[in-house]
Amino acid sequence: MTTPPVKLACVIDDDNVYVNLVKKVVELKKLCEKLLIFRNGKEALDYFSALYEDRDASVFPELILLDLNMPVMNGWDFLQNFSQVTTASELPGSLYIVSSSDDASEIDKAKSYGLVSDYLIKPLNLMQFENLFFKRVSA
Numbered sequence: 001m002t003t004p005p006v007k008l009a010c011v012i013d014d015d016n017v018y019v020n021l022v023k024k025v026v027e028l029k030k031l032c033e034k035l036l037i038f039r040n041g042k043e044a045l046d047y048f049s050a051l052y053e054d055r056d057a058s059v060f061p062e063l064i065l066l067d068l069n070m071p072v073m074n075g076w077d078f079l080q081n082f083s084q085v086t087t088a089s090e091l092p093g094s095l096y097i098v099s100s101s102d103d104a105s106e107i108d109k110a111k112s113y114g115l116v117s118d119y120l121i122k123p124l125n126l127m128q129f130e131n132l133f134f135k136r137v138s139a
Contacts, residue, residue: 004031005031006063006133007062008032008036008059008061009032009133010038010063010064010065011035011036011037011038012078013038013065013098014040014067019037025126032063039071041066041070041072041077041078042078044078045073045078045081045082048060049085052086062093063093063132064093065096065132066095067098067099068097068101068106068110069100075099076109079113086115088114091115094117095116096119097116098120098121098124099120099122100121100122100123120132
């Protein structure tokens with residue numbers, strides 16, 4: 001049995017169809033050992049804030065997939081708050097915006113955050129999705 005390219009990945013998205021598809025692909029392709037799911041930015045921010053307080057990098061996701069449009073706390077608010085918790089150089093993983101919006105101003109805004117590795121537009125094809133996990137290994 002081969003070792004998955006990523007130990008821990010995280011999806012921050014409230015879309016059940018997308019989240020279930022991600023889970024299924026990750027499981028079938030054995031892309032990571034464990035997948036964390038947060039339904040909004042607040043759940044994720046609470047998790048990450050606790051990690052930074054404990055300074056436990058071993059439980060920090062190597063890959064974060066963040067949606068922008070969610071209830072409670074959207075992706076923009078998450079990024080704003082998360083940027084106050086950590087910097088790009090302190091981030092032990094890669095953070096990708098994965099959104100259905102192809103608005104150029106949103107893409108530019110997302111890329112203005114040093115924490116954001118890239119902005120990807122849903123739906124991702126299988127190869128794009130798998131490459132996110134393997135890119136992390138070669139980075």
